[in-house]
Amino acid sequence: MADVSEHLVRFRRITETEYWEPWEGAGDVQAAAHDFRRARLGLLPLGHQQRAGAGLWAGRESMEGDGVQLTIDTQRDTYEQAIAAVQAAYGLNPAAVTSSWPPAPAHEPRPGPETLSSADLGHGWTERMLFDTVAALMPGARAVLRRLVEVGGTATYDDIQTHFAGHPETPIEPKRIGGTLTSVRAVRRRIGPDNRTQLLERNESARLYRIDPALVEGLKKAFDLAEIRPDLLRQEPAPVPNPAGSLRVHRDAAS
Structure with missing residues (x-):
């Protein structure tokens, strides 16, 4: 358990060592290591959910399943909106959600x-x-x-x-x-x-x-x-x- 946790913190990936019988609570350990690494980077912890029968691969699923995909339209979204979205995604400013973004300026045709x-x-x-x-x-x-x-x-x-x-x-x-x-x-x-x-x-x-x-x-x-x-x-x-x-x-x- 100590070896796996240290490997996660230092190299940000699971060790290549194969464990045929995952130990009880391995998912919690991996999630805690993931949150520790986020804290070292100045990010808020994501937290994790207990799963029945959680093991090594269940913990890995917990880490990877918490990600989000961002789509920013540079033609319509303002710079402030893009920054707010990235901050919210990384937990730097959880209050800055889409509903609180400032409205994008209206794109009217240029006068001629x-x-x-x-x-x-x-x-x-x-x-x-x-x-x-x-x-x-x-x-x-x-x-x-x-x-x-x-x-x-x-x-x-x-x-x-x-x-x-x-x-x-x-x-x-x-x-x-x-x-x-x-x-x-x-x-x-x-x-x-x-x-x-x-x-x-x-x-x-x-x-x-x-x-x-x-x-x-x-x-x-x-x-x-x-x-x-x-x-x-x-x-x-x-x-x-x-x-x-x-x-x-x-x-x-x-x-």
């Missing part, structure tokens, strides 16, 4: 451009049209347009140049701001309303950029959706090697 309004905001522009414009812009032009929306729709050339000169994510040299914004004109011709209204107006004499106030709120909704769905936005073109071995970059024809 179709959720935006098609009502005329002014000069033929709609929320959907503004989002399509924002999504089609080159990243640099998109960043400048967003900055203008953040400051209320009007900013000086100097303010914009200073802001992006040392920008941590989208640095733009002051002399390249004008060239960067040609993407706005190109996209407006393809996506904007059928009139000559510009989304981004420039006052060269006053050195001002201006967006019609009627469009600022619509642009805010467009950029909010862009935050949620960056997968819909145009990205920087990937460099492509030319036959000579140097790098060549595909650019918008108008930029």
